[in-house]
Amino acid sequence: MIRSVVGPDWGWGEEKGDPGAMSPAGAEGPISVTQLETLSMTLSASPALSNSVALPSSAAWRWTGRVLSGLAVLFLAFDAVFKLVVAPEAVQGTMELGYPAAVLPMLGVLQLVCLAFYLVPHTALIGAVLWTGYLGGAIATHVRVENPLFTHTLFPIYVAVFLWGGLYLRDRRVGALIAPPSAP
Secondary structure, eight states: OOBOSSOTTEEOSGGGTOTTOOEETTOOSSOOHHHHHHHHHHHHHOTTTSOOSOOOOSHHHHHHHHHHHHHHHHHHHHHHHHHHTTOHHHHHHHHHTTOOGGGHHHHHHHHHHHHHHHHSGGGHHHHHHHHHHHHHHHHHHHHHTTOOIIIIITHHHHHHHHHHHHHHHHOHHHHHHHSOOOOO
16 A cells, blocks of 8 residues: 555555545545645645745845846737737748748737736746746747847747746745755
């Protein structure tokens, strides 16, 4: 039987014929709400599972994160609006990259959706992941047309550093995701 990290009293319930439900060892049926609350409190209090790395938490760090995020958001919002209004500069740049001008409105909407996810604190992490994918595609496009490395090809990485750096500094949950595991 598989045991969880919480302790010897918790198993996956396989011995009682319920392979999908986590339950206390020897208990019948699925886990109760009280057991879930106990599990949640145990996990959050467990020193082995807690984050031992000090993460930035001062107001100065949070404001630095907001400024970094704000700069990236302003640039990306400006770019999205240029695409939505099909500005001549956007058409020219898109054609130089080998894409038809007809894709501009779709890319603008896609950018606004990514921005919406990034700007809502509860979904900011999802927004950062979506932006990472979008910006990765931009890198691939610049590599394909053999644009200069530091000014064109790596520019999406600079934007991503502002997005992720800002999110890291303003949201402790992101720091907890990337912190090294604590020693046993």
